[in-house]
Amino acid sequence: MRIVVCICQVPDIASVVTVVDGRIDLSRLSWVMNPYDEYAVEEAVRLKELLPGSEVTVMTATEESGRDLLRKALAMGADRAFELLSSSLEDSFQIASVLSGAIRERYADALPDLVLCGRESFDHQNAAVPAMLAGMLGIAFTGPVTAISASGEIVEFERETESGIECLQAAYPLVVSAEKGLNIPRKTGIRQVMEARKKPIETISVSQPPASLLRLQGVVPVSAEKNCRFAINARELAGLLLRDGCIPKGEE
Amino acid sequence: MGQYYLVYLELRNGAIAKSSIDVWNRFQELAACIDDRMYGFAAGPAAEGAFDVLQGNGTIYHAAGSRSGSASDVAVCAMLEELACRHGVTGIALASTAMGRRLAPLLSGRLRAALLSGCREFGGPDEACSRFIHSGSVIASYMPASAITVFLQGRELVSPDFCAAERPQIEVFDAAPYLDAGIDVLFRPVMHSSQGRDIAEASVIVAGGRGMGSPEAFGLLEELAALFGGSVGASRSAVDEGWRPHGEQIGQTGKRVAPDLYIACGISGALQHLAGIAAARIVVAVNSDPDAPIFGAADYGIVGDVRIVLPELIAAVRDLLTKK
C-alpha cells in the first residue's frame, strides 16, 4: 500500500505564546510534531508493518525548514520525506493546495491509497486541511477516526458522532484524519534516529501557492486569569450558581 | 444587494439538531435587511412537522430521498453547492457537529470559499471573525477574502433568542442526481453508542480528573450532571488512567468545549486542560489543593475533598431545584 502522511509542526505545550507588536512572537517557541500527526504517522507505520511492500511517505508544507520534523517521522518508521517549501502558507486553503499539488505531482499515475493527516493542528485548530485536501484530490474523507483496520482492498474505520461510534467501510483512495485514541505513538531511540538520518529528504520549492482565502487582521493575547471567588461551602456555591442563572429552571 | 445565506440543517432521527436550529436562528437575526434572504437545506427523512421548529422567512429545501443518515458527505456537499450557485448565496452556515466539521472544509475547498470556524463575534461575510488560536491564549481575527464564506458555528456564542411570526417555506429537493457521486464511503450501521450527549454540545459539563481518585467516584459527577441536564467530562489524567473513555476527554488533546457552566472536580488545571475550556462561560473548581492552577481560571471555587464537597453540592442544588 502507498501511504502519504501530511504532518506539520506546532509549538510544544510548554511554549508560552505571546503577542509582540500585534504579531505572535515566534522567537520564543519550541516546535514539535503536531501530536495528532504523530497518531497519523504511527498508524501509517503500523499499516506498513502489517501489509508488506507498503511505503510510507511523509510531507510537510512549511515556510521554513521542516527537516527536524521530517526526521522525527522517519525515525518513527516512515520511508521517505518531502519538505514542501512555500513562500506563503497563511490559511488551511493554501496548505491544502500545496499538499495536494505535491501529491498529484508525486503520484501522477495513480493517487496514493491512503492519505493520513492529524485531526487538526494544535496551534490553529481549524481541522480544515484534511477535508480540503480530500476535496482537492477528489477522493473521500473519513473524518477523524479512532480505529482503522485495513486490508489490501478495503478499509474499516470507526469515528465518533454525536450519537455514538460509527463503524464504516471504504474503498481506496481515501483521506483519513487521526483522532486521539487511534493508537499510542512509539518512542524513538538512538538507533531509530541514526537510521532516520540515512533516509532521503527531498525539498520541493513551491513558488506560487494560490492566494489565501483568509486575511489575518490581528491578534490579541487572552488572559485566562479569572478572579476566583472561594465559597465556604457547597450551599454558598449553589446559591452563587442560582444567582448567575446556572441552576436550570426545569426542562431546558 | 443583500446577503443570501444558506444554512445546513442536520437531521438526526428525523428531527433537526438543536445546534442547527441555533445556527438558523443566528443567521435569521443577521439577515435583518430587506434585501437579505435565507435558505435552508436538509437531507434525509424528516419526521412529521420536523421543520415547524424553524421560524422566520426563507425557503428550506428538503432532500428526503436519501436514505436515513446516509446521504454521504460528498453528496450533501454537491447539493449544497448546487443551491449556493442557484441562488447566488454569499454565506453558507453549518453547525459544528461531527458532520458539519467534515462538510465545512470540504465545501470551502471546493468553492474556494473562506472558512470561518468557531467565531466568537459575529458580523457576517463582510466582517472580520475572531477566534481562539494557540489553545485559547490568543484571539486572532480574520477577514474572508472570497465571494462566498463558509461559517462553522459551535457553542462559542450564546444561543440566540430569535422569534418571528413567519414560517419558512418547505420545498422538495430531488437528491437522486447527487447520490451516485462515485467516490463515496460505504456506510454500515452504527455499531454501538456511547451514552449521553456529546460533551462538545452540552450546556453544562461536570468534569473529573485524577483527584477523583477512582472511576467509581465519577458516579457523583454523573449525579450532579443529571441535575443540571448536563454531561460528564474528564481530564487527560482520568482518561489515561482508563477511568473514562477518550470521547469524554476535555483539553488540548481532547475536545474543546464551550458550556455555560463548567464544574471541574479534582482537576489540577494543567495548561492543556485549560486550553479546552477557554470558551466556557462560568467555571467552578473543586480541589483539595488551594494552589491548584484551576482556581486561577475559575469564577468560583471550593477548597476541599471532592468526595466530601460533591455530595454536599448535589444536595444543595437538589434543594434549590425542589424549592423552585
Place this chain on the structure above:
Amino acid sequence: MRHSLTIEKRAAVKEKRESLDFDIVFAGGGPANLASAIRLKQLITRHNEQNPSKTLDPTIAVVDKGRHAGAHLLSGAVFDTKALAELLPDFVDRDCPLDALVSRDKILFLTAKKSFAVPTVPEPFRNSGYPLVSLSRLGYWMAGEAENAGIELFTNTTAIKPIIENGSVCGLLTGDLGLDRFGNPKPDYLEGAELRAKVTVIGEGVAGTLATELQNDFSLCAQSAPQHYETGVKEVWKIAEGAIDAGEAWHTFGYPLPPETYGGGWLYALSPSEVSVGFVTAICPQAPEADPHKNLQLFKQHPSIAAILKGGSMLEYGAKAITSGGLDAIGRISGPGFLVTGESAGMLNMQRLKGIHLAMKSGMLAAETIFEALLRDDFSERTLQDYEERFRNSWAYDELHAARNFRQAFDKGLYQGLLQTGMQLKFPGLSLASTFLRKKKDHAARPHHATKQKNDSPPQFMTDGELTFSKEECLFRSGTMHEENQPCHLRINPAEMAEICLGRCREEHGNPCTRFCPANVYAFIKTPEPTLRISPSNCLHCKTCTLADPYGVITWTPPEGGGGPDYKLG
C-alpha cells in the same frame, strides 16, 4: 469491535538490551563536551588530510537529556572567549550568538534602600571587552557546529549509568522511555540502550548522575577538598530602552542577604532592551535555609534594580546550581575508560564568576588526549591519564590556581571588610573552607537555631505579578515540561519520607526543600494528612535539592529524555 479493529501492538518479544558501538561517547551536550567533540573532529580531519593512507574515522556520539541542544544550559553570563578563539578562531564570522560587549563594570554593595559602588573594580572582576552571552544559545550554536563537523548528536537522551566492566568504564546506559509512574512499561515502552565506547567523556554539568557515580566508584575526590555549591536563579527581561546602556555589567553584594550568608546579584544589559538579572545564593546541607528564588525576587525590588526593570516583562526564568569549590576541590579527572570535563570536573572560577571558557578548554584538552589514544589505538587508563597532565600544563589550571591564591591576598588586603560582608561569593577560594567549618559548628547548635527561625519568621513575602513573581509564575517562563506519567525522578525512600521528611526535618528545619527548590517541586500539605507533595514535573534540573538537602535523603535521577526546562536565553 474496538479490539478486533485496533491493530495489535507489535510483538513484544523480550530481547536482549540494544547495544550500539561507538568509539567515543560524550555524556552531556554542554560547552565542555561540544568543544571537545568539535576539537576531536578537527584533529582527526587534519590528521586525515596529512596522512591519507592512515586515516582515522571514529564514530562519535554526544547524548543530551534536553529536548533540543542548549535547552538545559543556563548561565549569566559574561563570556571569556579565550577557549572559543582557540577552538574556532573565526567564531564571529560563524555567527556565534553573542550579545553586547561589556562596556562598563560596576560592583555595588546594597543595603535595603541604597547602593554603594566600589570605587575601583579589582582586576579579576573586570569584564570590559568580553561579550555577554546566553549559554543556551551558545550551546545550540555549538551543537550545530558539531553536527556540521559530523558528530552524531542525540538530544532527548538521558545517560543514566556508566557501564563498568572489569574495573573500566566502557560506555553508558541510556534511560528507558515509556515507563508509568509505578515503573511498569506502557504500550510505547522503549528500553534504554547500551552505548559502548572506547572512551566515555562525562560532561554533565553540576552534580551529574554519571560523574557522581564514578566519583564514588573510582574515589576520584579522595585527595581533594570538599566541593561547594551555590544556586543561581536567573531571569531575562525585556525592558524599555534607555533604562540602561547595553554592555553594563553589575555585580552586587549585601541586600537581601544577611552578612553571614554568601551570595550576590548580577544585572547584565545584553542589549538596550534586554537584561539578564540573577542572584546567586550559597547552598549547603549545613545551612539549608536559603531560598534562592525569593532572594532574586527581593533583589529585583531593590530600587537600583527595580528602576531598570520597571515597565518591562520577564521573558524567561531558570535556575542552576553552581560548582564553586575551585581548584582545591577538583579531584582526578580521568579514570579507566573515562574522562571528566567542564563543571562535572569542577572547572569553574567563582572569583571571576566564569566557567564556560574553562569548561571548553577542559573539553579541548580531553579531545587532544583522546586523539592521541586513537592514534596509538591505546585507550588504557595510563594513556587517558595524560589528560590530567595536559590540564596541569594549561592556562586553565593557571587561572584556577591564581584564583585560589587570590584568597590570601584578599584576606589581608583592601577588601577584607567587603569580603566579610558578602563578597566571599565571588571568591569562594577565599574563605569557604573556614566558613564551612564555622557552619559545621553552627550545625551542632541547630535545634536552637531552628526554633529561633520558626518564631520570628519574617512577614510573608508577597509577589506582585509585575516585578516579582511566585515560583509557579516563574516556572511558566521556564518552558519546563515532563511526561507526567513516569516514575518520580526525585527519589526519597518511603521510610525516610516518614521518619525524616515528616519527622525530623519538619521539626528541625521546617522542610527547607519547600524553600530552597526554585521550582516549587516540594510542598508541604497539611490536610487531610501531612504529606510532602513532590511535583517532579516542575523540576528545572538545577540539582539544588540533592546539594542542599540536610539529611541527604533526596536522590535526583534523570527523568525520561526530553523532560526538563526549555531555556532559550539561559
